[in-house]
Amino acid sequence: MKKEENPTHGMMSIPGFPIVLVTVDRNIMTAAAFSFYSFKPPCVMVGIVPKRLTFELISSKREYGINIPRADQLEAVRVCGSISGREANKFTKAGLTPTKGKVIDSFLIEECPVSLECKVVHEVDFGGSHRWFIGEIKAAHIDQNYKRDSALMYWSREYRKVGEVIPLKTE
Numbered sequence: 252m253k254k255e256e257n258p259t260h261g262m263m264s265i266p267g268f269p270i271v272l273v274t275v276d277r278n279i280m281t282a283a284a285f286s287f288y289s290f291k292p293p294c295v296m297v298g299i300v301p302k303r304l305t306f307e308l309i310s311s312k313r314e315y316g317i318n319i320p321r322a323d324q325l326e327a328v329r330v331c332g333s334i335s336g337r338e339a340n341k342f343t344k345a346g347l348t349p350t351k352g353k354v355i356d357s358f359l360i361e362e363c364p365v366s367l368e369c370k371v372v373h374e375v376d377f378g379g380s381h382r383w384f385i386g387e388i389k390a391a392h393i394d395q396n397y398k399r400d401s402a403l404m405y406w407s408r409e410y411r412k413v414g415e416v417i418p419l420k421t422e
């Protein structure tokens with residue numbers, strides 16, 4: 252039987268948030284508030300809290316990189332999600348290599364198997380905790396051995412691996 256709970260608990264019941272590393276300028280930030288937005292044109296969106304350095308940088312540069320880490324890059328994910336670029340250079344702290352984007356001026360992460368170069372095309376903010384920056388993917392760099400199963404998910408303050416495929420029953 253279901254019990255009525257407060258709306259925030261309802262939201263926290265969403266089973267999965269993908270973990271990405273957002274790069275802008277020379278900074279990296281871990282984000283779980285990330286989603287697909289549109290296939291045509293190919294757009295994604297990322298939710299950033301206004302006090303982050305990343306917020307300031309995306310607002311001025313109007314671009315960002317989305318770098319998808321593998322589950323075995325958890326330590327770098329933790330570093331980029333626990334200190335601000337105002338305090339340290341996170342490429343150095345996390346042992347990651349900056350590579351210049353082809354389209355955007357910001358750096359991407361060499362070690363991540365997927366890097367997407369995005370230009371901000373729209374923003375959504377109605378005074379909530381996050382501002383959503385919708386970015387059109389202008390270039391995509393994908394390791395040819397990349398499998399989505401190697402990505403990381405996050406909820407309830409725990410990192411998780413992607414689950415199993417459930418084969419469909421055929422009649």
Ligand SMILES: Cc1cc2nc3c(=O)[nH]c(=O)nc-3n(C[C@H](O)[C@H](O)[C@H](O)COP(=O)(O)O)c2cc1C
Nearest residue numbers: 281282283284299300303304305332333334335336
């Ligand atoms: C697993 C995880 C997910 C996070 N997701 C977000 C997010 O979606 N949006 C956000 O603004 N901050 C998020 N954070 C917090 C930022 O990564 C963190 O505050 C970071 O230090 C900000 O760096 P900056 O000041 O260099 O931008 C997350 C942190 C962790 C550990």
